[in-house]
Structure formats: C-alpha cells, structure tokens
Amino acid sequence: MGAILRVITGKLAPLFNVIASGMHPTYELTDAGDRYFDGLADKFSRSLYQAPRGELRLAMLDYLLPQMLHLKAQAVLDVGGGLGQLSGWLAARGHAVTMAEPSQDMLAHAKAWHAEQVAAGGWQAEQLSYLEAPLQTLQHQAPGPWPLITCHAVLEWLGNPEQALHTLATLLAPGGQLSLMVFNRDALRFSNVVKGNYQKALSDQLEGKGKRQRLTPISPVTHDEICQWVSDNGLRIESVAGIRIFQDYVRQPPEKMSDQEALLALEKQYCQLDPHWRLGRYLLYTVTKPEANV
Numbered sequence: 001m002g003a004i005l006r007v008i009t010g011k012l013a014p015l016f017n018v019i020a021s022g023m024h025p026t027y028e029l030t031d032a033g034d035r036y037f038d039g040l041a042d043k044f045s046r047s048l049y050q051a052p053r054g055e056l057r058l059a060m061l062d063y064l065l066p067q068m069l070h071l072k073a074q075a076v077l078d079v080g081g082g083l084g085q086l087s088g089w090l091a092a093r094g095h096a097v098t099m100a101e102p103s104q105d106m107l108a109h110a111k112a113w114h115a116e117q118v119a120a121g122g123w124q125a126e127q128l129s130y131l132e133a134p135l136q137t138l139q140h141q142a143p144g145p146w147p148l149i150t151c152h153a154v155l156e157w158l159g160n161p162e163q164a165l166h167t168l169a170t171l172l173a174p175g176g177q178l179s180l181m182v183f184n185r186d187a188l189r190f191s192n193v194v195k196g197n198y199q200k201a202l203s204d205q206l207e208g209k210g211k212r213q214r215l216t217p218i219s220p221v222t223h224d225e226i227c228q229w230v231s232d233n234g235l236r237i238e239s240v241a242g243i244r245i246f247q248d249y250v251r252q253p254p255e256k257m258s259d260q261e262a263l264l265a266l267e268k269q270y271c272q273l274d275p276h277w278r279l280g281r282y283l284l285y286t287v288t289k290p291e292a293n294v
C-alpha cells in the first residue's frame with residue numbers, strides 16, 4: 001500500500017492545492033460537533049500518508065486485516081473512507097465496496113486515485129461506489145445490513161463517538177464483522193509526556209479542538225470506552241491489535257532500510273501482545289454481531 005500512497009500524494013498534489021485553495025469552503029466543526037476533512041486533504045496526506053508513520057500504518061493493516069477478518073469477497077461499507085486507501089485495498093481483494101465519506105475534498109481525491117488504479121487494472125470500476133454522506137445518515141442511505149463494515153480513524157473526529165458506534169451496530173448484519181480502528185487516548189497522553197508536554201498531560205486536556213488545519217483528534221477514545229460501547233450494543237470484540245506501538249516513541253527515526261525493516265518486524269511481533277498493544281497510537285478491533293437467535 002505504501003507505493004499506492006506515493007502515487008496518490010505525488011500525482012494529485014496540484015489537485016489537492018486547487019481544492020484546498022478555495023474551490024470549496026473550509027469547514028470547522030459541524031453542528032453535530034464532527035470534523036469533516038474538507039480543506040484538510042492536503043495536510044492529512046502530507047503529514048500522515050507521505051510520512052513513515054502512514055507507510056507503517058498501511059503495512060500493518062496489510063498484515064493484520066487478513067488475519068483479523070474473515071475476508072470472503074463480501075460486500076463492504078467503508079465509513080469515513082478518507083482518501084480511499086482501505087476501499088482500494090478491499091476492491092483489489094475482490095470486494096464490492098461502498099465508500100461513504102462526507103468530505104467532498106477527500107472523496108474527490110479518493111475517486112481520482114481509484115480511477116487511476118482501475119485504469120492500471122487494479123480492480124473493476126463497478127466494484128466501487130460512493131456516497132458523499134456522514135455516518136449519521138447511513139441508516140437511511142445505506143442501511144444494509146452489511147456483512148462487513150470498516151470504520152478506521154473516524155470515531156475520534158466525531159462529537160459523539162458512542163452514538164456512532166450504536167449506528168454502526170445497527171448497520172451490521174447478524175454474524176457480520178466490523179473492523180474498527182480508533183485513535184488511542186492513552187497513547188496520546190504517553191506521547192505528550194515523551195515530548196515534554198507535561199502540563200498538558202497532567203491536566204489531561206489531550207483532545208484537539210478541530211480548528212483550522214490541526215490534526216489532533218477531538219475525541220480520542222480509550223480501550224475501556226470501546227469495551228463498554230461494544231457491550232452496550234450487544235456486540236463482541238473478537239480481537240484487538242495496536243498500530244504504531246513503538247514507532248512514535250523511538251528517539252531517532254530509523255534511517256537505514258535495515259532498521260526500518262527491523263522496526264516493522266517489531267511492530268508485527270508485539271502488536272497483539274500485552275502490554276504493548278495497549279499503547280498503540282491506534283487500536284484496531286474486530287467486532288462481531290451475534291447471529292440472530294443465538
């Protein structure tokens with residue numbers, strides 16, 4: 001996936017700039033308190049996916065998702081699909097994907113990149129369809145129920161992540177799987193301490209405000225919250241892993257290729273083991289809904 005991202009961010013840079021420069025308004029928080037990524041696509045792409053941490057995230061998803069999910073080319077709803085990497089990854093594995101994303105900017109980039117991949121033979125154009133819509137309207141716009149839903153790095157950008165998990169539960173078919181990835185509040189505290197932001201960590205005022213181009217999530221969540229919300233909705237956590245369990249805490253970013261490979265190997269080796277997964281920058285869950293009448 002790393003190579004895919006380099007193509008997105010390289011070839012589409014001018015498009016990013018045009019869009020970011022004012023063809024569409026730049027929003028802050030919505031009435032629901034959510035942060036759509038309009039006006040943020042360029043910054044998000046640069047600071048995450050054009051950086052080693054984005055490459056590592058994609059490499060870890062490529063490694064973990066086939067183990068954590070039963071992937072059988074089933075239909076998928078990708079909620080808050082962003083720049084479209086995960087939707088593309090699923091399409092390349094034979095899934096029919098509906099990508100829902102409320103940000104016009106993000107969706108435009110995803111579509112443009114997907115079109116390039118289709119032209120290069122990555123998958124068939126009909127495998128992907130798009131909804132410019134927030135999670136909150138999907139019960140009407142894409143009720144499913146879906147055998148597989150992916151929702152990665154979205155809950156932390158919402159005013160009410162707990163309510164969002166309830167909505168995801170209603171969209172999931174009995175026996176269905178939800179791949180949920182969230183920004184880990186405990187890791188945010190830890191990294192603030194590592195960076196010397198002691199007062200911020202002491203006061204536990206960790207969340208961002210969603211203003212301007214800031215990429216600190218407004219609603220980072222804890223593992224305990226996810227456990228509670230999953231159980232409140234009659235769902236079950238099947239497995240959990242930490243993403244970027246070491247990378248954010250190393251003193252010197254690895255420069256040599258051999259060190260980068262060693263760091264990736266360490267992330268893979270310990271991402272599902274206690275205590276390391278608990279301080280992953282992101283927590284990745286497979287959540288299932290029981291079959292009816294079981």
Ligand SMILES: C[S@@+](CC[C@H](N)C(=O)[O-])C[C@H]1O[C@@H](n2cnc3c(N)ncnc32)[C@H](O)[C@@H]1O
Pocket residue numbers: 034035036037038079080081082083084085086100101102103106133134135136151152153154157158
């Ligand atoms: C950090 S990005 C993650 C994108 C992608 N899922 C990924 O993992 O790269 C967060 C995405 O959530 C979207 N978002 C914000 N509010 C949303 C909402 N209410 N419903 C669905 N998506 C939302 C943003 O527009 C943005 O594209």
